[in-house]
Amino acid sequence: MKRIVVIGASDQSRCTIDVIEQSKTYEILGVLDKNLSQGERFAGYTILGYLEVIEDLLANDDFIGGIVAIGDNFTRRKVVKEIENLYPEFQFVNAIHPSVILGNNVRIGKGSLIMPGVILNNNSGVGDHCILLTRSSLDHDSTLGNYSSLSPGVTTGGRVSIGKCSAIGIGANILHCKTIGNHCVIGGGALINKNVEDGSVAYGVPARIVKKRKKSEKYL
Numbered sequence: 001m002k003r004i005v006v007i008g009a010s011d012q013s014r015c016t017i018d019v020i021e022q023s024k025t026y027e028i029l030g031v032l033d034k035n036l037s038q039g040e041r042f043a044g045y046t047i048l049g050y051l052e053v054i055e056d057l058l059a060n061d062d063f064i065g066g067i068v069a070i071g072d073n074f075t076r077r078k079v080v081k082e083i084e085n086l087y088p089e090f091q092f093v094n095a096i097h098p099s100v101i102l103g104n105n106v107r108i109g110k111g112s113l114i115m116p117g118v119i120l121n122n123n124s125g126v127g128d129h130c131i132l133l134t135r136s137s138l139d140h141d142s143t144l145g146n147y148s149s150l151s152p153g154v155t156t157g158g159r160v161s162i163g164k165c166s167a168i169g170i171g172a173n174i175l176h177c178k179t180i181g182n183h184c185v186i187g188g189g190a191l192i193n194k195n196v197e198d199g200s201v202a203y204g205v206p207a208r209i210v211k212k213r214k215k216s217e218k219y220l
C-alpha cells in the first residue's frame with residue numbers, strides 16, 4: 001500500500017484520517033503539524049514534524065505524498081501552494097469514504113476529502129483540495145471549484161456552479177442552475193435562489209447578500 005502523510009492536526013484532520021483508514025487506500029505514516037511537537041501523538045499517529053520532513057520522506061520509494069487536512073479554505077490553499085513550490089513531486093491524494101455514491105461521469109480532482117453519505121450525481125465535478133462533509137450532495141452537472149467546501153447536509157439542484165475557495169454552510173440549499181462565485185460564504189440553512197457574486201456573504205431564506213468579504217477573512 002502506498003504511504004502518505006496527513007497535514008494538519010485538528011478535528012478536520014481526525015475525520016480525514018478516519019476516512020482514509022476506512023477506505024483502506026493508503027497507509028498513513030504520520031501527521032505533519034507546525035503547532036505540535038515532533039514525537040507527540042495525534043489520532044493514533046506520530047507528529048513527524050512539519051513540511052521540512054517531506055524531503056526525507058520522498059526519498060522512500062513507497063511514499064507518494066498526502067492530503068492537506070485544514071478546514072479553512074484559504075489557509076488550506078496557502079499550505080498546498082507552499083508544498084507545490086517546495087516539492088513538485090509530492091502527490092496530493094483524495095480521501096473518499098466507501099459509502100460515497102457516485103453517478104456516471106463524475107470527476108474528482110486531487111487532495112479532496114469526501115465524507116460519509118456524500119452523493120455526487122451524474123456528470124458532476126469536484127475540483128482539487130475540496131471538502132465535502134457528511135451527507136452533502138452535488139446534483140447532476142453541478143461543479144464545485146478548487147478549495148471550496150460543502151458543510152454537512154448541503155444540497156444543490158442540477159447545473160449549479162460553485163466557484164473557487166467558497167464555503168457553503170450547513171444545510172444550505174441551492175436551487176438548480178444558480179451560480180455562486182469565488183471566495184463566497186453561504187450561511188447555514190440558506191436558500192439560494194439567485195446567483196451570488198464573488199466575495200459575498202449571503203444567508204437567510206431566501207438568501208440575501210449581507211456583506212462583502214476579503215479572500216483571507218475567517219468564515220466560521
Ligand SMILES: CC(=O)SCCNC(=O)CCNC(=O)[C@H](O)C(C)(C)COP(=O)(O)OP(=O)(O)OC[C@H]1O[C@@H](n2cnc3c(N)ncnc32)[C@H](O)[C@@H]1OP(=O)(O)O
Nearest residue numbers: 133151152168169170185186187188189190203204219220
Ligand atoms: C462538521 C462541522 O461543524 S462543519 C461547520 C459548519 N458550520 C457552518 O456551516 C457555519 C456557517 N456560518 C454561518 O452561518 C455564520 O452565521 C455566518 C458566516 C453567516 C456568519 O455571518 P456573520 O455576518 O458573522 O453573522 P453574525 O454571527 O455576526 O450574525 C449577524 C446576524 O445574522 C444572523 N445570522 C447569522 N448567520 C445566519 C444564518 N446562517 N442564517 C440566518 N441568520 C443568520 C445572526 O443571528 C445575527 O442576527 P441579529 O443581528 O438579529 O442578532
